[in-house]
Amino acid sequence: EAGVAQSPRYKIIEKRQSVAFWCNPISGHATLYWYQQILGQGPKLLIQFQNNGVVDDSQLPKDRFSAERLKGVDSTLKIQPAKLEDSAVYLCASSPGLAGAVDEQFFGPGTRLTVL
Amino acid sequence: AQSVTQLGSHVSVSEGALVLLRCNYSSSVPPYLFWYVQYPNQGLQLLLKYTTGATLVKGINGFEAEFKKSETSFHLTKPSAHMSDAAEYFCAVRAAGNKLTFGGGTRVLVKP
Numbered sequence: 104e105a106g107v108a109q110s111p112r113y114k115i116i117e118k119r120q121s122v123a124f125w126c127n128p129i130s131g132h133a134t135l136y137w138y139q140q141i142l143g144q145g146p147k148l149l150i151q152f153q154n155n156g157v158v159d160d161s162q163l164p165k166d167r168f169s170a171e172r173l174k175g176v177d178s179t180l181k182i183q184p185a186k187l188e189d190s191a192v193y194l195c196a197s198s199p200g201l202a203g204a205v206d207e208q209f210f211g212p213g214t215r216l217t218v219l
Numbered sequence: 220a221q222s223v224t225q226l227g228s229h230v231s232v233s234e235g236a237l238v239l240l241r242c243n244y245s246s247s248v249p250p251y252l253f254w255y256v257q258y259p260n261q262g263l264q265l266l267l268k269y270t271t272g273a274t275l276v277k278g279i280n281g282f283e284a285e286f287k288k289s290e291t292s293f294h295l296t297k298p299s300a301h302m303s304d305a306a307e308y309f310c311a312v313r314a315a316g317n318k319l320t321f322g323g324g325t326r327v328l329v330k331p
Contacts, residue, residue, distance in 0.1 A: 145309050145321030158316055205251055205270055206317055210262030
């Protein structure tokens with residue numbers, strides 16, 4: 104079974120530029136998560152999707168971050184414009200059940216973003 | 220609201236020695252608790268989880284953890300460290316909607 108795929112693996116941009124990350128979850132997984140992991144910290148949930156609907160985006164900085172999962176499969180996370188403090192690893196995870204289930208979350212390898 | 224505190228951001232152990240990583244949690248509801256491991260440049264991998272039932276939980280790679288409600292703790296142990304255990308370890312508590320709140324992580328260094 105293929106795991107969670109993310110691209111690109113690394114991205115370097117200058118502040119005020121825009122950037123997009125892509126995630127392909129495990130086939131058939133209903134729930135998809137985006138986390139931000141700043142160096143030296145644990146991952147922090149940014150947004151959670153169930154199929155193509157948003158379950159929780161309370162910690163997403165909506166003035167600059169956006170995310171979508173149009174067909175309930177792949178997802179993209181965008182930052183526009185980027186700030187220095189956005190430098191982090193962005194992790195995508197998926198789980199098989201609906202948002203209320205106690206499922207294992209399977210993580211992708213992450214995208215390391217550096218904002219100069 | 221849930222929170223997780225991991226004591227010690229770095230732990231150094233000798234190969235063959237006991238590995239002990241400490242995790243304390245705060246939860247307003249009966250907690251579901253998790254330990255994840257992250258190897259360099261990789262995503263997180265589940266080591267073990269506690270949901271209900273037996274308080275001593277066994278996971279992969281010889282790790283185990285014990286849920287102690289009275290101490291609000293979920294410490295991770297392995298009797299004998301191996302070089303391949305060098306990684307970062309994260310404790311997490313589940314909130315509503317299967318959302319995870321992670322601790323700050325503990326980086327383990329294994330000395331030969």
